Amino acid sequence: MNHPTEQLLSAYYDNELPPSDRAAIAAHLVQCKACELILQDFAAVTEHMGSAALPEPSIAAQARWMNSFRPARERGVRQLAGLLTAAAAIVIAVSMAIPSNAQATAAPAQWEKAAVTGSPDVGTTPQATAQWIVADLSAGNGSVQ
Numbered sequence: 001m002n003h004p005t006e007q008l009l010s011a012y013y014d015n016e017l018p019p020s021d022r023a024a025i026a027a028h029l030v031q032c033k034a035c036e037l038i039l040q041d042f043a044a045v046t047e048h049m050g051s052a053a054l055p056e057p058s059i060a061a062q063a064r065w066m067n068s069f070r071p072a073r074e075r076g077v078r079q080l081a082g083l084l085t086a087a088a089a090i091v092i093a094v095s096m097a098i099p100s101n102a103q104a105t106a107a108p109a110q111w112e113k114a115a116v117t118g119s120p121d122v123g124t125t126p127q128a129t130a131q132w133i134v135a136d137l138s139a140g141n142g143s144v145q
């Protein structure tokens, strides 16, 4: 085997090669000091990067970061409060719109039947049915008390 490229050696070092390629490079490394040294360089670079200390952010940088974060957090709380208010309004509106059990089991209003089955005296198109329902509701039929 010729010397593998540095890309192949790097992939070997990172354990990213399929087993057959890995075995071929391992066999080459046993007999080739030059490639062995390249692999040792990879290990040295990895060790050096792992031991490098991360710089501590300055107090001013931390304060700037906190100041940029706070408005976003407060905006999030306000949005959540708005959503909860809207949800509560929907629950109240639905509970007011749903009739009591006695009314719910009563016969459906004419407009409700027309909405499901169509009204025989206005035709079967959705537009005609919708106009009939609006006219029926305007006349006060089927309104919820």
Ligand SMILES: [Zn+2]
Pocket: 002, 003, 004, 028, 032, 033, 034, 035, 036
């Ligand atoms: Zn080699």
